[in-house]
Amino acid sequence: MEAPRYTALGLYIDGRWVTAEERSGQPVYNPATDEELAILPLATADDLDAALDSASRGFMVWRRMTAHARSNILRRAANLLRERSETIAEVLTLEQGKIIAESRIEVMLSADILDWYAEEGMRAYGRVVPSRTPGIRFTVLQEPVGPVAAFTPWNVPAVTPARKIGGALAAGCSIIIKAAEETPGTCVELVKALHDAGLPPGVLNLVFGAPAEVSRHLISSPTIRKVSFTGSTAIGKELTKLAADGTKRVTMELGGHAPVIVFADCDVERTVQACVAAKFRNAGQVCISPTRFFVHDKIYAPFLRRFAALTGEIAVGNGLLPSSQMGPLANPRRTTAMHSFVEDARERDATIVTGGNAGAGAGNFFAPTVVGHLPDEARLMSEEPFGPIAGITSFRDFDEVVHRANALPYGLAGYAFTESLRRANDLSDVLEVGMLGINTFSVSTPETPFGGVKESGSGSEGGIEGLDSYLVKKLVVQA
The missing domain is CATH 3.40.309.10 (Aldehyde Dehydrogenase; Chain A, domain 2)
Incomplete structure (x- = not known):
């Protein structure tokens, strides 16, 4: 049997792949063998600024596209994930360790998530509120919240990024995602599928780096309007505090027991x-x-x-x-x-x-x-x-x-x-x-809300609740 191949790693900024040239890196290991799989390039401060600028410009392009056009790109990406499922599953198992059968299921579920959001994004309905005054019209519109900073862990390296990316893109947001440095290859493959599906430059950016430094840099930027994090309760509390300084929306999926x-x-x-x-x-x-x-x-x-x-x-x-x-x-x-x-x-x-x-x-x-x-x-x-x-x-x-x-x-x-x-x-x-x-x-x-209560977090991903977390409401009163 031919030995499985790991993926080429890189940052993805403004529609282009960025390699390790003139950047520090860290090794990625196979947890089953302790063997080094690759060196992962880590983003510099300039890279993060470039990603923020890219996300700002990408948002202006993406939000103006019709929901149907956005849906078509998400569907194409979902189909590419299915076509590449065996290769991506092997990458996932190589870097994370779970058995290949579970990796295959996770990749296919990620495709289903993108598919579901492709459909639900066309149903981000507003409403007309009956007026109490003749000649006055109340209309409630739903609009994308803006550029998103998302942070995902190593344990489910396909599904968790797919939830955040799918929800943000379906709502019309751009997104910068920092995936786990221990399992980067799976998210790289997910981003490749979206790139190949025709996603415009800047709409999706992928970075890696020292978690505290990256999160502080991104969340403190006025470009970012929403933060989505999956991980420990302790880190989630710290990121919530950072987001509070800019009154940014947060979705926190934290620890459980x-x-x-x-x-x-x-x-x-x-x-x-x-x-x-x-x-x-x-x-x-x-x-x-x-x-x-x-x-x-x-x-x-x-x-x-x-x-x-x-x-x-x-x-x-x-x-x-x-x-x-x-x-x-x-x-x-x-x-x-x-x-x-x-x-x-x-x-x-x-x-x-x-x-x-x-x-x-x-x-x-x-x-x-x-x-x-x-x-x-x-x-x-x-x-x-x-x-x-x-x-x-x-x-x-x-x-x-x-x-x-x-x-x-x-x-x-x-x-x-x-x-x-x-x-x-x-x-x-x-x-x-x-x-x-x-x-x-x-x-x-994909169609049900995923989230906790108490110190297990706030907000939900998945379902209509997951889409709603990337939308803001605007009341238009017309006389």
Whole structure:
């Protein structure tokens, strides 16, 4: 089999690719082998200023194009992503580590996101408000907010940029996106598809660099009218403060620590299979990954036993190998973090039922891990692991488990498994999350809002809510 090829990296400013000449760079590594894939050029201050100027000019061009013309470009880009899906999936797995099957799904979902926004952008309707005075007309128009600065993480390097780019472009905004330096190639391929689809110069710009320096430079510029960020709660708070100085709109999709409440009336085998599949997708490096499992006393023992058995059967290896069911963690920091969670659990007399150790040799591998009999005081119950560790504890009654599920300052996603319609309705009313899956972990689609409450963020991406976040309202009163 021919060895997969990584993509050529660069900055994309004003419709042109900028290489590493006279710029500092940093290596990009394969997390499965520790091998260097490429050197990523980092933007200078002059590059960032050029991107801002480009986005300003690009916005004036793009906003004047009809919604149908913008839609056609987004659709062409979506089709190019599908045509190139195998190549892009290999790039994604090479730099991020997830298994190739998951990478293929992510690339295809990114194409679906662009397609959905291509359609919804033609439905950014205004309205006419009935006047209380004869001869006066009230019209509410929807207009693009302006140039956008967007920041995306390394864990989902295709879907997250696609959400931000798709929403901004469909609304008529230009955008500067800073993708993660650890996984740059996937976003480079996404930008290539939009370039080849005929996107005018300046409408989309791609930069990389020291995160704090780039974010400060872009957000402080009066050119930028909106900031969209996906990442940790701590960094999201800092960027929100920067945006507040310019009274800029923000969308913040921040950290989570998703509870899973499993009631005694569920189908245990089917529930366990769903939980294991969801928990170890992308090695647990998903912001809506199930992390805190609350299982009713009556079924706790068989649930834990079966969960551990299925977890122990997961084949861990290089994501490019068809036999692998879980790849490596994206960087060495994550394996260090996993060790600290396991050691804390041991110190609190929890049971490491399976896993708990790193792989031998090269790569950032860590065994899928199940921790049982976990007290609420353990770090695993209060801090998002963002890795392949499932913490499982028990509960006795409804009010108790709701209180424990809502006890943290996070509220991104939550899940529950029950056959009771009344209980499902009650959970919908009381769980403090932005997305709730009942008897399913599928809570993210192009047409539905994606966002959290409390310290998990503000605003939504995806759905009509995602488009609306890039639009402003203008009232026109005509006599």
